[in-house]
Amino acid sequence: MSSLSPESLYQLLPEVYRRRDEEQGFPLKALMEILAEQAGVVKHDIDRLYDNQFIDTCDEWAAAYLGELVGYRFGPDIPGVSKGQR
Numbered sequence: 001m002s003s004l005s006p007e008s009l010y011q012l013l014p015e016v017y018r019r020r021d022e023e024q025g026f027p028l029k030a031l032m033e034i035l036a037e038q039a040g041v042v043k044h045d046i047d048r049l050y051d052n053q054f055i056d057t058c059d060e061w062a063a064a065y066l067g068e069l070v071g072y073r074f075g076p077d078i079p080g081v082s083k084g085q086r
Contacts, residue, residue, distance in 0.1 A: 006033040 010018065010032045021028035051057040055066050067073075 004036055004039060006036040009036050 006029070010029050013021075013028070013032075017028060048059070052059055052062040053066075055063060058066060
């Protein structure tokens with residue numbers, strides 16, 4: 001699913017609302033721009049949450065939680081090897 005542009009979101013509105021919006025100086029169109037921007041932020045967060053479910057694509061902080069789910073416990077520190085290596 002691709003993210004919606006402000007214009008495509010605006011075009012989803014019924015014609016009657018777009019006409020009124022034009023008469024009032026496009027405040028609704030400005031709102032659609034804000035909504036589209038925030039939808040992009042939410043989509044990015046959802047994508048990161050999905051990626052964090054897998055050890056190959058997760059953020060560094062999530063690796064320990066994934067390890068705990070499968071029963072992995074960190075052993076003693078090994079010189080030259082960081083805990084972040086997967």
